[in-house]
Amino acid sequence: MSTGGDGATREATIGRYRLGEVIGVGSFATVHRALDERLDDVVVVKVLAENHSLNPEIRERFIAEGRALRKVRSPHVVTVHDIGESTRQQPFLVLEHADRGTLTDRVKALRQQGWVASSADVLSLARPLAGALEAVHEAQLVHRDLSPTNVLLTTDETAEAGSVPSAELVRPDERVVVADLGMCKDLALNSGLTVAGGTAGFRPPEMDGGPSVIDIRADLWSLSSLFDWLVEGADLPHALHDALARSLAPDPQDRHPDARAWLTEVEQALAPPEHVGDGEGGPVGRHTGSGAGASSRRWLPLLLAAALLLGLGGGWLLGRTTDPPAATQSSRVEIEGPDEVTVGESASFTLRHLGVNSWVWVLPTGQHVADQESVTLSPTGTGRSQVSVLSRDTDGTELRTTHRFTVTE
Structure with missing residues (x-):
């Protein structure tokens, strides 16, 4: 095996893997498409550059x-299939091959055709990415370098349930996979102080330098x-931008608590009101007032947990009796x-309050509306329904x- 000055591997094989074309070159490693000669399968081999292989810290990372x-x-x-070391002591990883390229390449190609993201496109990517991060976080890891070049697309002949057929971004026969956890931070290890890393434009402010957890x-x-970045130029609900803006807050405490909460708000922002139930098997309705899905930074940290546990019935699952x-x-x-509304008729509901400064409406559609004195609904089906308000008193109770109310013909 020989290497060039940039450390890129130039041998025909490494272990049992026959190297093919170089599909990526980074600061620390070269990525090859390769053939697993034992299993006769296409894989990706990521080889640490020879000049970095002598650095114990980089090698260990x-x-x-x-x-x-x-x-x-x-x-x-x-998926990682194998970890090994070349005859020149260069560590390498054998990874799942994603044959449809990166999200960066897909978006670039689509935009050249005049494409802008639709709600279906957003959901086709949001659901698998949120699921990926949830799994990463459950493993007590932080990715720390989530960017379009680290989101890959691969053929999925089984076509996952829940795929969005109308999406151009992620097609029904494709699966989204997140790669490159090389900058990941194990939460189980000591202090959690940051080190430099991440991709410009997608790196959170706490990673820009200086000690920060x-x-x-x-x-x-x-x-x-x-x-x-994905929805630039798209005509999508304002509530989606509110949802995204929440986790773009400079202070981590003002962001969503986890990937599932992030996805919930994104799905609610994009859900057509006429297709969202009231959670009790009753009619569905459309909110026609202002502020639907609005994300008020003042009340969300205080009331999100209450909305999830109380507004959606989880309090009883946790043992609440009243x-x-x-x-x-x-x-x-x-x-x-x-107390009674006719299908298609607009009905207004007003909050009368004393001693509270902030609150959230929980609508039959599942939407949340912050700090509005009243809301207007237009039910689209008959049956029993309800609207609720969540708040806290001056002592935090x-x-x-x-x-x-009843919706009639």
């Missing part, structure tokens, strides 16, 4: 990438940044509105009031 990937169990994170919310910043009260000694919330 490279090997740690393979170990980290082995911890993650997700169809949307690239890095946790999973760094990946959520990169995730929102990636989608902010609803939060509508009033305490210092505060009160009450909804005024009709949870408040909830619900107005139930």
Whole structure:
């Protein structure tokens, strides 16, 4: 085996793998398409550059990438098949081959044809990427370098359930996989202080230098940044931009708590109201007032957990036997509105409150509306439905009031 001045490997084989074309060259490694001669299968071999193989810190970080990937169990994170070392002591990783290229290349090609992202495109990518990050985070890892070049597309002949057939970005016969965890930070290790890394434009502010604790919310910043780049020029609901902006907050504490919460808000922002149920088998409706899906930074950290646990019924799953009260000694919330509404008729519901400064409406559509004095709904089906408001009193006690109504023909 011989190497050039840039450390790129130029031998025909490494171990049992016959190297093919170079498909990527980075600061530390060269990536080859290769043939596993034993299994007669196409793989990717990532070889640490020879000049870096003598650096113990870089060498260990490279090997740690393979170990980290082995911890993650997700169809949307690239699989590690093997870890080895060449005859010249260059560590290498054998990875799953993604034959459809990178997200960067796909978006570039589509934009040359005049494409802009649709809701279907966003969902076709948001769901697998959120699933990938959830798996990475469950393995106590932070990716730290989520960018379009590290998102790959590969053929999936089984076509996953839940794929979005109308999407041009990720096709029904494709699977999204996240690669390159070389910068990942193991949360189980010591302090979590940052080191330099990440990709410009997709690197969260806490990674720009200086001592700063890095946790999973760094990946959520990169995730929102990636989608902010993806939807450039697209005519999509304002609520989507609100959802993305939340995890682009400079302070990690103002971001979504995890990838699942991020995805939930993105899906709610893009869901057509007429296709979203009220959670009780009743009618669905359309919110025609202002602020649907709005993301108010003042109330979300306080009320998101309440909305998930109370507004969606999770409180009972956790053992809650009674609803939060509508009033305490210092505060009160009450909804005024009709008890009966006709299909297609607009109905207004108004909050009467005392001693609270912030609240969130939970609508029959599943949407959340922040700090609006009233909301207007247009039901599209008959049955029983409800609208709720969640808040807290001055002592932090949870408040909830619900107005139930009947929708008739």
